[in-house]
Amino acid sequence: MDPSLLPFFSPSGVVIIGASHDPSKLGHGVARNMVASGYRGAIHLVNPRGGRLFDRPVYAEVALVPDPADLAILIVPAPAVPEALRACASRGIRTAIVTSGGFREAGPEGEALEAECVRIARESGVRLLGPNCIGVLDTHLPLDTTFLQPPGPLPGSVAFISHSGAMCAVVAEQARALGLGISRMVSLGNQADVTETELLPLVAEDPDTRVVTLFLEGVADGRRFVEESRRIARRKPIIALKAGRSTGGQRAAASHTGALAGQEAAYAAAFHRAGVMRAGTIEEMLEWARALEWCPLPTGRSMAVLTNAGGPGVMAADALEACGLPLAELNQATRSALQGLLPASASVRNPVDILASASPEMYAACLRLVLSDPGVHGVLVMLPPPPMHPAGSVAEALVGVVQASAKPVMVVLMGGDSMRYAAEGLRAARIPDCRSPESAASALAALAGRAEALGRSEQPPAVFGNVRPEVVREVIREVIRDSMADGTDTGTASATGAAGIWLAPDDAGRVLAAYGVPVRRIELARSAAEAAALACQMGFPVALKVASPQITHKSDVGGVILDLADAAGVASGFTTMLARVRSARPEAKIEGAFVQRMLPPGQDVIVGALADPQFGPLMMFGSGGVEVEGLRDTAFALAPLSRPDADALVASTWAGRRLCGYRSLPPADRGAVIEVVLRLAQLATDFPDFVEIEINPLRALPDGQGVVAVDVRILAAPSSGRDSGRDDAITPL
Amino acid sequence: MDPSLLPFFSPSGVVIIGASHDPSKLGHGVARNMVASGYRGAIHLVNPRGGRLFDRPVYAEVALVPDPADLAILIVPAPAVPEALRACASRGIRTAIVTSGGFREAGPEGEALEAECVRIARESGVRLLGPNCIGVLDTHLPLDTTFLQPPGPLPGSVAFISHSGAMCAVVAEQARALGLGISRMVSLGNQADVTETELLPLVAEDPDTRVVTLFLEGVADGRRFVEESRRIARRKPIIALKAGRSTGGQRAAASHTGALAGQEAAYAAAFHRAGVMRAGTIEEMLEWARALEWCPLPTGRSMAVLTNAGGPGVMAADALEACGLPLAELNQATRSALQGLLPASASVRNPVDILASASPEMYAACLRLVLSDPGVHGVLVMLPPPPMHPAGSVAEALVGVVQASAKPVMVVLMGGDSMRYAAEGLRAARIPDCRSPESAASALAALAGRAEALGRSEQPPAVFGNVRPEVVREVIREVIRDSMADGTDTGTASATGAAGIWLAPDDAGRVLAAYGVPVRRIELARSAAEAAALACQMGFPVALKVASPQITHKSDVGGVILDLADAAGVASGFTTMLARVRSARPEAKIEGAFVQRMLPPGQDVIVGALADPQFGPLMMFGSGGVEVEGLRDTAFALAPLSRPDADALVASTWAGRRLCGYRSLPPADRGAVIEVVLRLAQLATDFPDFVEIEINPLRALPDGQGVVAVDVRILAAPSSGRDSGRDDAITPL
DSSP states (O other), rough: GGGGGGTTTSEEEEEETOOSTTTSHHHHHHHHHHHHTOOOOOEEEEEETTTTTTTTTEESGGOOOSSSOOEEEEEGGGGGGGHHHHHHTTOOOEEEOOOOOOGGGGOOOHHHHHHHHHHHHHHHHEEOOOOOEEEEEEEETTTTSOOOOOOOOEEEEEEEEOOOHHHHHHHHHHHOOOOOOOEEEEEETSSSSSOHHHHHHHTTTTTOEEEEEEEEOOSSSSSHHHHHHHHHHHHSOOEEEOOOOHHHHOOOOOOOOHHHHHHHHHHHHHHHHHTTTESSSSHHHHHHHHHHHHHHOOSSOOOEEESSSSSHHHHHHHHHHHTTTOOOOHHHHHHHHHHHHSSSTOOSSSSSSTTTTHHHHHHHHHHHHHOOOTTEEEEEEEOOOOOSSSHHHHHHHHHHHHHHHSSOOOEOOOOGGGGGGHHHHHHHTTOESSSSSHHHHHHHHHHHHHHHHHHSSSOOOOOOSOHHHHHHHHHHHHHHHHHTTTTOOSSSSSSEEEEEEEOOHHHHHHHHHHHHOOOOOEEEEEHHHHHHHHHHOSSSSSSEEEETTTOOGGGTTTTTEEEEEEEHHHHHHHHHHHHHHHOOOOSSSEEEEEEEEEEOEEEEEEEEEEEETEEEEEEEEEESTHHHHHHHHEEEEEEOOOOHHHHHHTSSHHHHHHHHBBBBOOOHHHHHHHHHHHHHHHHHHTTTEEEHHHHHHEEEOOTSOOOEEEEEEEETTTTTTTTTTOSTTOOOO | OOGGGGGGSSOOOEETTTTTTTSSSSHHHHHHHHHHHHHOOEEEEEEETTOTTTTEEEEEGGGGGOOOEEEEEOSGGGGGGHHHHHHHHHHHHEEEEEOOOOOOGGGGHHHHHHOOOOOHHHHTTTTEEEESSSOOEEEETTTTTOOOSOOOOOEEEEEEEEEEEHHHHHHHHHHHTOOOEEEEEETTOOOOSSHHHHHHHHTTTOOOOOOOEESSSOSSSSHHHHHHHHHTTTTTEEEEEEOOOOHOOOOOOOOOHHHHOOOHHHHHHHHHHHTEEESSHHHHHHHHHHHHHSSOOOOOOOOOEESOOOOOOOOHHHHHHTTTOOOOOOHHHHHHHHHSSTTTSOSSSEEEEEETTHHHHHHHHHHHHHOOOTOOEEEEEEEESSSSSOHHHHHHHHHHHHHHHSSOOEEEEEEEEGGGHHHHHHHTTTTEEEESSHHHHHHHOOOHHHHHHEEEEOOOOOOSOOOOOHHHHHHHHHHHHHHHSSOOOOOSOOOSSSSSOOOOOOHHHHHHHTTTTBOOOOEEEEEEEEEEEHHHHHOEEEEEEEEEETTTTTTGGGEEEEEEOOOHHHHHHHHHHHHHHHOOOSSSSSOEEEEOOOOOEEEEEEEEEETTTTTTEEEEEEESSTTHHHHOOOEEEEESSSSEEEEEEETHHHHHHHTTOBTOOOOOOOHHHHHHHHHHHHHHHTTTTTEEEEEEEEEEETSOEEEEEEEEEEEOTTTTTTTTTSSSOOOOO
């Protein structure tokens, strides 16, 4: 943790620059909250008008503020912020919260102002939170630098870090409504200096924090975020709500992998790798946090439902199943004991329906029995308005039973006003009261997921020794040289564009082969005769594919002929195909055709890698072929991958499940497929300047016979190998 | 509407049999609610103990009750119900609500008791609601036969019909919490006599009802439910919550269609056909109902977001997109006008961010501008706790603007206690206040969906004249005869089992051909020589497929050989294949092999029809081949189908979209595919005793060249053609 950030949460003296006497100003609210917070250090108010406020002196300028003073809150008009920052630095204050808005979010002028602030901060060693934020809050220290309307959040153990200040206000109120307390809260604003990733450890390592929640609109440094989160999530759960699913859209479609790997796929893979639990809504985030703070973790996923009516019981069963939580089968002892207590028309199978007449004592006794069944890992109690007993009495009777158990219990209070007393009683006992079976099931699933995550042992990434990065470097050197030698006809065709440089197929093949991926031999024939001769060398049948740097989707223009059985066929196929492609794409430079021997039948899959701008190499696996974008049977994971990571990636697609064989389809060489996924992940990790690498198809032959990369496309970044300041593998030195 | 049901909602006198003096008894609650309801007709209490209750006489028996009396409520122990029913009938009461439990739901004895009640009711002409229900409620008449704890639901325009009595209590409370009023409420209980489908028109045609909501655990008569709902939904929206998704599970997998068409698919298709809107949760059902009751319908799907902070704005955009509602592009005039009102750092693009400082008047002025943009069809207003103005004042300022507009507006109050006053103000003005952007977007989508449904013109089912049902009848007659003639070796192999009778492939082909589906010629060869001779007749290459009534998935046992190019290959293939199959399935009776000519390449799809026990013929379309169950690229619709129905069914799958061509894949004959779907739907409708019909694959040839059914499987019900009491097409008379 960066020690320069410590004063954000443990200042010895806080200076509020812009503390206002006018109650309608935010600068008034900040002073009000700081004073009301109970903060035990010094609070200094600064305003050129001077005077007194909240029974304290108001200093005309920062320079006049007495010691101690190590955290400044700036709530002055944006144009005055640079000067105020300089004054802080002169006064020796090295930590500043810039609450003021009017910066990058307000257009070019504000952007320049923000840049100036950052420059001042860097030069003077000041760490800056914001601008355009509402600051920080700690309910235990206590400390409150925000201008949120009171009451603030309840004290508790859930931390919240947010890119949006408004969401801090929302979470403070909504958490209170759930009976959930907050430990620390941070509003990040424009993140001109301090980012979510820097603050994460500061908040997570706070001993009063047991669960971390995040509202993210993006991530400043993806790889570091993943590393920090992964480290923290081993000890404390992290739940993120990521907004902006709709705005990112899909990338331009240079390859199937690129087209399918939207920002969403990258974030999903990153959260998965980081062990960050991803909530879909604010409600879900807070209900998960509450369950994680209040409930024991289940040792499995089998849940029981206790209900006093059939309909709600069926809804609970539906909700559990939708969350991947099967209904536990109750054992004979439990069923008999329930039968002994209940009328004959009750149901003692799961869902256990104890009927509308059930008294609070009956609810409690049945819950005790169900919880004691070893096959039950948690219980969802349904409580629609009971016709004969107040819900509050039922809740009261349940409390002791839940507290005596090491299994999680959620109580669903299905109703409105009649449930208020029950809700209060449950919360006071730290038992989650949910409004719907869906939210209760979702919280139980979060608990089960957390338990599973803690139980998984970490596997190191697979690293193969028999790879030859020097060959890859050599290829890159050649490609760069060729791409710089404009107009030369080198034969190792490569297309240069804004996105980067497409490697010629034979170069792409060399790259993969250097990392141990079996690649089908491919040779360029410049004439029909040469094609026929190459085919005779390789053995029949063969395929011909047009060679043109401008044509990346060859079959779209008739640039592929398969299954040519003899030399004559190859020669005439060559001529026909080139004529066809020329008429389809008259502007394309055509160098001839690639010759490849046809492969035995097998299952075609796609394996891809993409350099995600946020998170680095992102791997894709799925159903291969030309339909890949239509079928969308693909899955993503961040590289590098361990063997279990690759296994899980493959298994999460239909293509991966099919590798094990399906009906008349024989099993393919799944082990070899997984090895290619791992080797490609290693290549993508070693060479981050490969923007996209795609094997489509990778043909998986019958089990034991391996795999062959049939078609390979590699896009190198335009700057590949030119950035001599870097010393990673791609630099051709 | 059945006139015998009218007294359930407009009785002239109500008799409560089992009215109890003991406040802890449900029979007390029923009497209490009836008296308190304000019901204007006669209320008679019956209890053998006599006395007075609620200032009324208690009669010792039904026979003593004076006129008027046409509705009885029975809340006596189950064993006493039959006698009480008889007493009602004798007294001339022909309508009874049996509130008592202890019937079918309580085991075999209760089941017998229930059967006895039904018998008595049928014999004496009594209509019976329940047993095991909580009766009916009408807030306008008014009338309340339930024992729900007061307060009952608010009066209003939303009706609720429920299989679960507990859900009535839940909905009454939750609707009240949303400010939503109820018109009529019905609890159906065990539906021993009166069903949801019978009551639907009675409730829907009530002039005080504007929206109908349903909680269903199943449907008693699927086809009739679809017809009734479809008729009603043209005038009033119907929203259903169907519980029991998890319990039904999948059917036994006799065919791909059967395996994929779970109960869920059938319900989804039925609701789609009926025009019933399907909610996922109680909250969603009630929020949709509220929006449909309170808001105007939008004329399109483009929505605007008005927010005072960025984070909530992004969440709203995400939520809208997830519901299929794109962000409207604001026109220049709107943007300029907003710019004129707002500070420079505000965003005048959609989402419109008017900043945290926005006053109530600013909120209102900006909402007015956004609503007046012709490209905006509705608005989602985000209201996180405003730091400087109470949320209630903002809400107050918005009311007039919303009420003056013909476009729907949802206001999301993101917070807790600070939002209470705002919520009350909005509800009083019939403006939906939502707790989350997700629920607001879902309600806007429901409005848009309703508007679209009202705009669609109804198309009649496609009916082809050139079909020959008499040929199908002839095939069925033969199959029945053969299946009854045990042990005979007729050659037209058919397998008989519990599920039904599999038609031999050539018979199945005849059936499809009779309905105008092009079927590949297929002939049975009993010897290698015969196979070779048939192949020479048909032309090469050919395929061989094993002929055995016991083997339905032929390729699973090596029972298919493709691409045999000459007579010698056919003969040796025949011998090899039969040996292979015999060793794989020694118990199977093998009759030889079917010979078919190989087809030109094309796109293989699956078209299936299944006789759903609830809803009748259910059509399936999707990606065909052996992987169909793995890929799950399939969609369902209830037969019969109009041409637009079939078009939508096909278009909802990747296979259907691919028919239009994709990259190098040429367009296939989509028109011919749709015709096959329609013809199969007609066949399935004409012959409901065909349990399953599956064409897999149906090969779609290039556009203009038609389609060919390559493999056809038909399963006929075991009773096919034997039910001489029926006069539909399948009867072989």
